[in-house]
Amino acid sequence: MIAAMEHRRSTDSVSTDFTVASLEGVNKNYGEVRALRGVNFQVRAGEVVALLGPNGAGKTTAVKLLLGLMPPNAGRVRVFGGDPTNPANRTRTGAMLQVGRVPETLRVREHIDLFSTYYQNPMPAEKILAAAGLEKLRDRKFGELSGGQWQRVLFALAICGDPDLLFLDEPTVGLDVEARRLLWDEIRHLVGRGKTVLLTTHYLQEADALADRIAVINKGEIIAEGTPAEIKARTSGKRIRCITTLDLQRLRQIAGVTEVKEDREAVDIHAREAESVVRELLACDATLSGLEVTSGGLEDAFLALTQDTVRNGDRSN
């Protein structure tokens, strides 16, 4: 078997063999809104992939397509090599979605009991309660829980069937630091048992802490993909802001400039290194004013990658 795998690896078909979920050229529109545009994305067996992006970027849409909750307008969605709506696939996947309200008069253990019944080989209730940190809350009604406790119940429902593939949509929203760490540990534990996880988040820190691979999504398009180290490297340039008479075309020609954008009266320039770019800017434009150079941490770098959306205040979804 190992030999066979080595063989496949050498023939370069390994990535398709090990893909457990994929979006291929997927478009998804809600009326006029184009939520996903030509997205290609794979989740491979045994890895944790983070779909990282601001609110409204299309993360939740991607997850819902992979769960077969709606069809794409174009392209193909595959899970375990088949249709995501296939009932046999659904017994092998678990999902934690963002929910506005859950039946509030049922107790935590009752919700878990019901969802466990759906699966072929559910985990024992005690293990589920322990994994989600719900032992003390088992007899509480859902309506009596706090927001963070809600999230833990939804996580419990996602893992109760002991699924091979887990979709977690913004799993740590509303959790305090301690609960977040607990959930991270639990996700790592699942991966240690050979599970595959796709999680969405808008915290780079979370993606960095958990993921083997990060796909950055913004305005319905994947704008960067790679290991956390690669993403950080890609986004860790400098940001130069100034008011200049030079046109955008000219600015883009300066060596080391990766991106140029107009922002109100000024321009935002992203560059791998600031010094050479600033030198040339000052040489070319004697009237240049309002010069700022920032380097920013990880979160800033992520903001830089997805800045358009944030600036436009696009916070739908």
Add this chain to the structure above:
Amino acid sequence: MSTATMVLSNIRSERSPQHTARIYVKEAKYEFLKNLRLRVYTASVLSFPLMFYVLFGLVLNAKEAIGGLRVPTYLIATYGTFGVMGASLFGTAAGLASDRGLGWLQVKRASPMPPFAYFTAKVVTSMIFSTIIVLALFALGLIFGGVRMPVAEFARLLGTLVAGSLPFSAMGLAIGYFAGPNSAPPTINLIYLPMSFCSGLWVPFMFLPKVVRQIALVLPPYHLSQLALGVVGAGGHESNAAHWEVLLAFTMICLGVARIGFQRDQGKLYG
């Protein structure tokens, strides 16, 4: 290595019939518990028909008769219809609209739950609450109103009314698919209360104005109440078959509408 074999082997896991049955039973059990603990539901759905019956059937008109039938007996049939209709409409529409609108139904749909189990649970729960209401009305009539009828007749009355839960459950599913989580309860009231009045569930049918009586001919609660009244010996001149046909046609139309909503949901995002 283990993950590789896990993914490559395509596990064709067919569910055993026993497992499927267990899912249906659990789904219905928790749906029932959920509604039983929901005070808004039990308070409005159980207490209104019982309160009306005590007031108009036992306190006020207990000695009167309508069309040769004693009022306490007559009103079991009409308030029974009223109760069944309320339990079924609220039991299906309100829960479905809020599950749909607030994302819970998507969590269920993403799970391996058979979709039909979800709907069956709602319909079965409505039928159980319908049974409870009819039994409670009868118990009140028996103890405080001197209502007497043969066991077989009561069984037919109960069976008719509980079967009558189906058209209203179907209607509730249709409403639940097209009303929002907050607009569902007022929408139900807007349909439920006028329909009850026009069908002669509050004021006996023959005392209603002629134009209202004509409207009633197309209303399902009128036909269900006439069937129930027929069992206790106060039916109208139409045949039972005609009443059942109207109820069946109404059920099919509502299921058709609900189906459109169900299919629309598969391609749409809510919340």
